[in-house]
Amino acid sequence: MVLEQLGRALHGALQKITRAAHVDERAVKELAREIQRALLQADVNVELVLNLTKRIEKRALEEKLPPGMSRKEHVIKIVYEELSAFLGKPAPLQLEAGRSKVLLMVGLQGSGKTTSVAKLAAHFKKRGYKPAIVCADTYRPGAYEQLSQLGRQIGVEVFGDPNSSDPINLAKEGVKNFKKERAELIIVDTAGRHRREEALMKEMQEIAKAIGPDEIMLVIDGTIGQQAKEQAAAFKQATPIGSILVTKLDGTAKGGGALSAVAATGAPIKFIGVGEHIEDLEPFVPEKFVARLLGMGDLETLLQKIEEVAKEEKLKPADMKAMMTGKITLRDVYDQLEALSKMGPLRKIMQMIPGVGVSLPEEQLRVGEEKLKKFKYIMQSMTPQELDDPKIMNASRIRRVARGSGTTEAEVRELLKQYEMMKRFIKSFAKGRGPKLGQLGKMFRGGIGGERDPRKGS
Ligand SMILES: Nc1nc2c(ncn2[C@@H]2O[C@H](COP(=O)(O)OP(=O)(O)OP(=O)(O)O)[C@@H](O)[C@H]2O)c(=O)[nH]1
Ligand SMILES: [Mg+2]
CATH class of the missing domain: 3.40.50.300 (P-loop containing nucleotide triphosphate hydrolases)
Incomplete structure (x- = not known):
C-alpha cells in the first residue's frame, strides 16, 4: 500500500542521516529534500510539504542541541515532532457518562x-x-x-x-x-x-x-x-x-x-x-x-530510558574523570552491561533504536542476548586485578578465564575487543553527548550480534 511506501521513503531518508559521518548543512538539506520527495509522492499538497520541510530544515540548522543529545538524534527528533504536529494534536473523542x-x-x-x-x-x-x-x-x-x-x-x-x-x-x-x-x-x-x-x-x-x-x-x-x-x-x-x-x-x-x-x-x-x-x-x-510510518519504534521511550539509566547509575566524579581520559576498566563495562540489561531485553531495546530494530532479524537478536550473557560469565571469572587492568590479559590468562567461565578462548578475546569499542562509546557518553544511537546499533549489529550486515541477508 502507498502508506507503506511513504513510510519506507521517510525511513530511508532518516537512515541516510543516521549513517552520515557528519550532520552538516548539506546533510540536513538533503534530508529535507528526500522528505519532500517522499511526501509529494504520497500526494501531499505541495505547499504544505514545502512549509513542513522548511520548518524541519530551519529547526535542524538553528536550534541549540539539547544536552545529552547527538546532532543526529536531534534531527530525527525534529522530523518526528514536525510530522506529528503536521497531523494535528491528539484529540480523543471523549464521552461523559450519563450525558448525551x-x-x-x-x-x-x-x-x-x-x-x-x-x-x-x-x-x-x-x-x-x-x-x-x-x-x-x-x-x-x-x-x-x-x-x-x-x-x-x-x-x-x-x-x-x-x-x-x-x-x-x-x-x-x-x-x-x-x-x-x-x-x-x-x-x-x-x-x-x-x-x-x-x-x-x-x-x-x-x-x-x-x-x-x-x-x-x-x-x-x-x-x-x-x-x-x-x-x-x-x-x-x-x-x-x-x-x-x-x-x-x-x-x-x-x-x-x-x-x-x-x-x-x-x-x-x-x-x-x-x-x-x-x-x-x-x-x-x-x-x-x-512512529509506525517511520518504522522507528518508540524513539521517545528510548531517549527517556537512556536518561533514566544514566541518572540511576550516578557516576561518581572520580569515575567520570577516569572515563573522560579514557581509563575505562572492564569492571565499568560490566556495570554498563548491567545498566543495559536494566533497560529490558535486548530485542526490545533494539526495536527502539531508529534504523536498527526494524532490520535486525529475530535470530540475530537472540544470538546477541546469548553473547551478552556469556560476556558476563567471562567477566565473573576474571580477577579484580584483570578487571581493573585488562591489558594484562595474556594467552595463559585467557585460557584460564575461558575454562573457568565455560566459554572459548575466542569468546574471551572477542570480549576484549568489544571492551575497546565500549571504551570509545563510554568516553563519548561521559563527554556529555550521551550514547550515540548509531554507535549503540553498530555495537550490537557488528560486534555482539555478529559481523555481518543483517540487511544484506544471509
Ligand atoms: N477497505 C475499507 N473499506 C471501507 C472502509 N470504510 C468503509 N469502507 C467501504 O466503503 C464502501 C462505502 O461505505 P459506506 O459506509 O456505505 O459509505 P457512505 O459514506 O455511507 O456512502 P453513502 O451513504 O452512499 O454516502 C463500503 O463498501 C464499505 O465497506 C475502510 O476503512 N476500509
Ligand atoms: Mg451511507
Whole structure:
C-alpha cells in the first residue's frame, strides 16, 4: 500500500542521516529534500510539504542541541515532532457518562460514513457507553436497511424511517428520541449522494442547525489523494468541522491526501478506518502513527530510558574523570552491561533504536542476548586485578578465564575487543553527548550480534 511506501521513503531518508559521518548543512538539506520527495509522492499538497520541510530544515540548522543529545538524534527528533504536529494534536473523542453527546457525520458519497457510524457505535459500546444511531439519509436507496442491519449486528438501536423524505425532521426526531432514552453517544448518519454538491452542503447546514450537534465529524476516503483538501475545505465552509475520520487506510491509500485535509481544516483526525469490518477502527494518535510510518519504534521511550539509566547509575566524579581520559576498566563495562540489561531485553531495546530494530532479524537478536550473557560469565571469572587492568590479559590468562567461565578462548578475546569499542562509546557518553544511537546499533549489529550486515541477508 502507498502508506507503506511513504513510510519506507521517510525511513530511508532518516537512515541516510543516521549513517552520515557528519550532520552538516548539506546533510540536513538533503534530508529535507528526500522528505519532500517522499511526501509529494504520497500526494501531499505541495505547499504544505514545502512549509513542513522548511520548518524541519530551519529547526535542524538553528536550534541549540539539547544536552545529552547527538546532532543526529536531534534531527530525527525534529522530523518526528514536525510530522506529528503536521497531523494535528491528539484529540480523543471523549464521552461523559450519563450525558448525551450528539455526533453529526458528514462526508461525500461512498466515503464510508455509514460503515464508520456502526464502527464508532460498536467501539463505544465495547467501552461501556450507550450509543444510538439516527439514520438521516433519505437519498441512498436502502440506507435505513443498511443501518438497521448493522445496528442489529452490534446490538445498537437505530432510528429512522425508510418512507420519509425529510432528513432534517428525521435527524431532529431521532436525536430527541435518544436523548430521552439517555443514550450517551447519538450518531447521526447523513446522505452523501446529491445531484449537486451545493444542495448537499445546504442540507448539512440545515441538519446542524436543527439538532445543534456537539461535534461534526467529517468522513474522508483515504484513497482519494489530493482531492481530500478541497473536499474538506468545502465541508468546512458549510459547517464547523470538529474532527475527521479517515477511512480505507488499509487499502491502496494515498494517506498523504488525508494529511493535507487535516492541515486544511485545522480539525484533528480522531479515528482511522482500516478495513471493512466493524472492528477495523482505530483511535488516531499522531505520534504513534508517525512512529509506525517511520518504522522507528518508540524513539521517545528510548531517549527517556537512556536518561533514566544514566541518572540511576550516578557516576561518581572520580569515575567520570577516569572515563573522560579514557581509563575505562572492564569492571565499568560490566556495570554498563548491567545498566543495559536494566533497560529490558535486548530485542526490545533494539526495536527502539531508529534504523536498527526494524532490520535486525529475530535470530540475530537472540544470538546477541546469548553473547551478552556469556560476556558476563567471562567477566565473573576474571580477577579484580584483570578487571581493573585488562591489558594484562595474556594467552595463559585467557585460557584460564575461558575454562573457568565455560566459554572459548575466542569468546574471551572477542570480549576484549568489544571492551575497546565500549571504551570509545563510554568516553563519548561521559563527554556529555550521551550514547550515540548509531554507535549503540553498530555495537550490537557488528560486534555482539555478529559481523555481518543483517540487511544484506544471509
Ligand atoms: N477497505 C475499507 N473499506 C471501507 C472502509 N470504510 C468503509 N469502507 C467501504 O466503503 C464502501 C462505502 O461505505 P459506506 O459506509 O456505505 O459509505 P457512505 O459514506 O455511507 O456512502 P453513502 O451513504 O452512499 O454516502 C463500503 O463498501 C464499505 O465497506 C475502510 O476503512 N476500509
Ligand atoms: Mg451511507
